[in-house]
Amino acid sequence: MSTIAFSKDETALLVRKIQLYFSQELSQQIGQFDAEFLLDFFSKEVGAYYYNRGLYDAQSALNAKLEDVQDAIYQLEQHTDFKR
Structure with a gap:
């Protein structure tokens, strides 16, 4: 299996989603570096x-x-007299 790699834009989007999750669900702030580390x-x-x-x-x-x-x-x- 080849390594799955995200583009810079995809990584940035995923990092923002991680940061938002931490903020909304855990009431904690997480920096970009830590979010990228967690994503990796x-x-x-x-x-x-x-x-x-x-x-x-x-x-x-x-x-x-x-x-x-x-x-x-x-x-x-089609029906024939041949048998399978």
Whole structure:
């Protein structure tokens, strides 16, 4: 798996969200450096779990669509004397 990297703009947005969360939910102020450090920590330590969950969800959605395609193909099949 390659490292997930955010652009400067994305990082700035996420840092602001962390700062806002600390301010609103914890009534604490957190500086930009500390928020970036926290973002890096969660990205490295927890990010893979979220990434993998996204892959599992995508795989499940794809499998459901493939089953639909298989059913559609089966419905197109014409009756013959041949056996599968």
